[in-house]
Amino acid sequence: MSTVAETQIKLTPEHDARPGATVRSWLQDLLPKIVLAPSFAATIVFVYGFILWTIYLSFTNSKTFPSYDITGARAYQRLWRWTFESDPPSSWYTSITNMGIFGFLYILICLALGLFLAILLDQKIRGEGVLRPIYLYPMALSFIVTGVAWKWFLDPGLGLEQTLHQWGWTSFHFDWIKNKDFVIYTVVIAGVWQASGFVMAMFLAGLRGIDGEIMKAAQIDGASTFQLYRRIVIPLLRPVFLSAFIVLAHLAIKSYDLVVALTSGGPGGSAWLPSNFMYEFTFKRNEMAVGSASAVIMLMTITAIIVPYLYSELREKSR
């Protein structure tokens, strides 16, 4: 803190009472806002303005190029119709069904595995310093790298299946990555591999924050380890569950790269998520209005999850 004292001494001669001082102090008052303004303006224009623009486009009949004549909610009507077109499944039906499967399993398994690993690591483990970074490093990788690695690992002719065949388990069969009904589960596997270590770290931080006295008291009262965790520790971790859920839900809805790198969309687009649907319809199939409508639906979904959360967090803070 010595720097502060020095600066104070150096800065004192700045005071003066010349006539320009009022203008200067007025400028000084304005300066913080001027500094913040570009960032805020960029947010207004490039986030909120662009969202409105996308919403606008979703009500036009834009195909390859944007068109700005409002033609009604046709894009939404088509998406709505496709929502129920399950036989043969429309791309949209596949995308949202996959979103449901992927989102549910990804969040659930990440939470369960993360909590489980955190509890194991919290048992005064020797070598925790080695294990923790091993569990967590996938989070530093790009989804593309993760996809490439798992694509290789899950490839029936090269990866796990082949290896087990060589070891003598010749009846082993695992071709999910090439199977249109199961390919989405391989996305779950790779996604869980990438994010569960991070969830573990969140839970571990939560566990370390729990007052040891509470635990001791419960143990003295004769609570078993299982009871201790079920009745005391896990309820205390509620805020961590919430944060982890928000992060995972947000990651799940945004997942795009992983599907591309791991499955290239899967056989016949069977691994698509809504994000892939949006990209394909907008940039490849020249259905810009439909692509925009699907983006709006994604945004609404995230908003419904995030806004209540942010609202409660910010309100708690300012109280």
Added chain:
Amino acid sequence: MSAVASPAGQVASGARARTLNRIVIYGLLALFAIFYLMPLFVMLVTSFKTMDEIQNGNMLSLPHAPTFAPWIKAWSEVCSGLTCVGMKGYFWNSIKMVVPAVLISTLLGALNGYVLTKWRFRGHTLVFAMMLFACFIPFQSVLLPMATILGSLGRFGVTLQNATGFNFGLGNSTVNLVFVHVVYGLGFTTLFFRNYYEAFPTELVKAAQVDGASFFQIFRRIMLPNSLPIIVVTVIYQFTNIWNDFLFASAYAGSGDVMPMTVALNNVVNTSTGVVEYNVNMAAAMIAALPTLIVYVVAGRYFVRGLMAGAVKG
């Protein structure tokens, strides 16, 4: 923790149960360590094998005769689509994009955080909330307008080029991506600095103000020298995110020699002309992964802190 409550009478069986307990815990932990390490291990060993060995050998075995040839080929020869110039150009594309984007977004984030905590004005919470929400939007909802704008700016750049002989960076993919990453990274960087400066004693700022220090003097002499931890966190977070980005990169620099690393890697792996050289693909993937892995190994603690700060909002 698990066996604290063992009464004196059952010491022997308690000790045995505890040993068993420990074995199970360590066994499980080791099993999961294998699960997390496996793909990286396979990627790494494959990248040092010859194609012969890959086709005839076991995925998990170590290379018999380790060779650097796949790495060299991945760096300087591998084909992305029809151009075979290796990953090196794309690697530099990523560097040229990441460095300015990280620096600019971090600096702006620091200034924003400083204003939002120490120079509060009416409605500062709303401004912050609006910037914070921007962190969460699916980028699909801004992808298309941004593409349109970047396209028109590019055309304007061509006009400028013809008129003045210089396009001022308009239409340059790297400049575009820097811009996009700064704009959509601002929410996070502002969040990081705002939360950090929130805990920074306001009295120091007040005192300096009384002594006549200006807005920027306070920032430069008082705030910045005390911000090292959060600067490291922010830089690492932004570096990882921007380096790993694929959506913006593929939408705005998706082909040609302007691609960043992630897009190039995806193209390399999906290039289907000729024999697929898995060892080269794996080496290319390792090259794409190395910068962020190195950052993680060197500064893992800060990396985790950044993720947490990005997760536990407000």
